[in-house]
Amino acid sequence: MRRGGRLLGCRVTISLLEDRARSILTENTVGDVDYRWTVNPYRGCEHACAACYARGSHEYLDLDPGDGFDRQIVVKREAPALLRAAFDQDSWRGATVTFSAVTDPYQPVEQALELTRRCLEVCLAYRNPVRVVTKSALAARDVELFAALAAEARCAIDVSVTFVDEAMCQALEPGAPPPAERFALIEQLARAGLSVGVMAAPIISGLNDAQLIPVLERAAAAGATSACWALLRLPEPTATVFRDRLHRVLPRAVDRVFGRAHATRGHDDAFDKPFHTRGAGGGAYVAAIESMFTTTTARLGLAARRFEKAPELPTTFRRPPRTTQLALF
Numbered sequence: 559m560r561r562g563g564r565l566l567g568c569r570v571t572i573s574l575l576e577d578r579a580r581s582i583l584t585e586n587t588v589g590d591v592d593y594r595w596t597v598n599p600y601r602g603c604e605h606a607c608a609a610c611y612a613r614g615s616h617e618y619l620d621l622d623p624g625d626g627f628d629r630q631i632v633v634k635r636e637a638p639a640l641l642r643a644a645f646d647q648d649s650w651r652g653a654t655v656t657f658s659a660v661t662d663p664y665q666p667v668e669q670a671l672e673l674t675r676r677c678l679e680v681c682l683a684y685r686n687p688v689r690v691v692t693k694s695a696l697a698a699r700d701v702e703l704f705a706a707l708a709a710e711a712r713c714a715i716d717v718s719v720t721f722v723d724e725a726m727c728q729a730l731e732p733g734a735p736p737p738a739e740r741f742a743l744i745e746q747l748a749r750a751g752l753s754v755g756v757m758a759a760p761i762i763s764g765l766n767d768a769q770l771i772p773v774l775e776r777a778a779a780a781g782a783t784s785a786c787w788a789l790l791r792l793p794e795p796t797a798t799v800f801r802d803r804l805h806r807v808l809p810r811a812v813d814r815v816f817g818r819a820h821a822t823r824g825h826d827d828a829f830d831k832p833f834h835t836r837g838a839g840g841g842a843y844v845a846a847i848e849s850m851f852t853t854t855t856a857r858l859g860l861a862a863r864r865f866e867k868a869p870e871l872p873t874t875f876r877r878p879p880r881t882t883q884l885a886l887f
Contacts, residue, residue, distance in 0.1 A: 571629060572604060572629055572630075572631060572667065573629060573630045573631070574631055574632075574633050574667065575621075575630055575631065575632045575633070576632075576633065576635065577601065577632045577633060577634045578636075579634050579636070579640065580640070581640055581644065582597055582598075582599075582634060582636075582637045582640035582641050582644065582677075583595055583596070583597060583640075583641070583644045583655070584596045584597070584598065584659075586659065593656040593659045593689070594653060594654070594870070595653050595654065595655050595656065596655070596656045596657070596658055596659040596660070597637065597641060597655055597656070597657050597658055597663075597677055598634075598657075598658040598659070598660045598661060598663070599633065599634050599637045599657075599658070599663060599668075599671075599673035599674050599677060600631055600632065600633055600634070600658075600661050600662075600663070600665060600667065600668070600673070601615055601616070601619070601631070601632035601660065601661060602616060602621070602626070602627050602628070602629075602630050602631045602632055602661060603627065603628065603631070603661040603662050603665050603733075604628060604629075604631065604665045604666045604667065604733045605628075605662055605665055605693065605694075605731060605733040605734040606627075606628035606731070606732050606733040606734075607720075607730065607731045607733075607734060608730045608731070608799055608800045608803035608804070609730065609760050609762065609790060609792065609796065609800050610627070610661075610796060611760075611791050611792070611793060611796055612627075612660045612661055613627045613795055613796045613799055614793055614794065614795055614796065615660060616630070617795065619632065623795040623796070623799065624795070624798075624799050624802075627799075628733065631665070631667050633667065633671060633673065634673065635671070635673065637673050637676070637677050638673065638676040638677050638679070638680050641677050641680045641681075642680050642684075645680065645684045645686060645875075645877065646877065650875075651873065651875065652684075652685075652686055652687065652873035652874070652875020652876075653687075653870065653873065654687040654688070654689055654712070654870050654871045654873075655681060655686060655687070655688055655689070656688075656689040656690075656691065657674055657677065657678070657688065657689070657690050657691070657692075658691065659691070662691075662692050662693060662694055662734075663690065663691075663692060664692045664694035664696040664697045665694060665696075665733075666694075666696070666733075668694075668696060669696055669699075674700075675699075675700055675703065678700065678703055678704075678707065679703065681707060681711065682703065682706055682707050682710060682711065683878050684875060684876065684877060684878060685710050685711040685874045685875055685876045686711060686873075686874075686875050687711050687712035687713070687871035687872070687873055687874060687875070688707055688711065688712070688713050688714075688871075689713075689714045689715070689716070689871065690704070690713070690714070690715045690716070691715075691716045691718065691757065692715070692716075692717065692718065693717065693718040693719070693720075693731075693734050693735065693740055694734070694735060694743075695735045695739040695740065695742065695743050697715070697717075697743060697747075698742075698743055698746050698747075701746060701747065701750050701752075702750075704747070704750065704752050705750050705751065705752065708751070708752055708753070710874070711874040711875075712871035712872060712873075712874060713752065713753070714753045714754075714755070714871060715747055715752060715753065715754045715755070716754075716755045716756070716757040716786070717740055717743055717744050717747070717754060717755070717756055717757065717777075717782075718740070718757045718759060719737060719740050719741070719756055719757070719758060719773050719776075719777065720758070720759065720760065720762075720766060721737055721766050721769055721773075722737050722769050722772045722773055722776065723737075723766075723769060724736050724737055724738070726765070726766065726808075729803075729807035729808060730803060730804075730807070730808075737776075741776050741777065741780045742780070744756065744777055744780040744781055744782050745780040745781050747781070748780065748781025748782065748783075749781065753783065753784075754781065754782055754783065754784075755782055755783065755784035755785055755786065755860075755861075756773065756774065756777035756778075756782045756784075756785045756786075756860075757785075757786050757787070757788070758770055758773050758774065758785065758786070758787040758788075758851075759786070759787055759788040760788055760789060760790040760791065761787055761788065761789050761790060761847055762790045762815060763789075763790070763815070763818035763819070763821075763822055763843045763844075763847070764811065764814040764815045764817070764818040765808075765811055765814075765815050767843075767846075767847055767850075770787065770847065770850055770851060770854070771850060771854050774851075774854045774855060774858060774860065775854070775858065777860075778858040778859070778860055782860065783860065783861060784860055784861040784862070784863065785851075785855050785860040785861070785862055785863075786862070786863045786864055787847070787851050787864070788864075789822060789839045789844065789847075790819060790822075792819065801816065818843055821841050821842075821843055822839035822840065822841050822843050822844050823839055823840075
C-alpha cells in the first residue's frame, strides 16, 4: 500500500502485516496507568511520533522499532469478532475499554479498514463504556457513533496535543495531523455534546513545556472540559529513535532536552522510571510544570487529572438479545 505522507516531506510506503491474535482485550496490571482494559486494533503507527513510548512493542514482533514502526502496520482484522467473543464471556462485567493505550486507533489506515469503528459498534451493541485516546482528525468521522455511545452507555474522549508550534509538530510527529486540526476535532466533539479532554503529552522539558499553557488555552476555547499531562518517557528503543530524530531536525535542542530528561528522572537510567512513577518524574522542572498546569487549568475551569488517573466510567453493560448478536456478523 503506497500513501503520501508528511514524513520529512516525502512519500512513504506502508506495509500492512496480518496479526492472527486470538484475543483483543488486553488487561493492564501495572498500576501506573489506569487504563485497565484496552483494545489495540493496530500495532505500529503511521503518525511516526519520535517520542512514542510504544516503539518497543515492534521488537516483540521481530520488527524494526524505528522506521519499521512508522511504516509496518500490524492489523488485527478479527478485532470486532474477538471483542464480541470477549463480551460474551460470563466473566466480563462491563469495565471501561480504552482505544488504545499503545498506538493511535485512528491512524490513517483506519480510514480504509474501519476496525476501530467496528469495535466501537460492538461496544454500542453491548452498551459497554468506552474511552478513546487519539490525536487524529479522522475521529471526527465517528462523531455520531460517539454520541450514540454517550447516550446508551458512557463515552469519554481525550485528544492528544503535544505542540502548538506547527513546525515542531511537523519535525517530531510528521505523520500526525497538525495542531489546528486537533483543536478543530475538540471543537467538533464538544459541539456534539461529548465529554472531551485534552491530553498534553508528552511534555518534553526544554522543548515544548513553554507550549503547555497555550495548548490548554486553545483546548478550553474549543470546548474541552478536562485536561491531563504526562512527562516524556523514553524506554529503549524509543530513546535512540528520539535522539536520532532530534539530531536531524532540531540539533541545537539535543543537549538541552536530554539534560532536562535526566534532571526530571533523577537517576542514571533517565528514561524508564519504575512502575507507578513512569509518567511523573520529579525535581524542580517537574514541580514547575505541575504548578503551571494546576494554575492554568484552574483559571480555565478545566477539570485537572494526571495521565495515569483516568477514572473508570460507571458501567451500563448489557448483552444484547441473541438475535441482535447474530445480526452483527
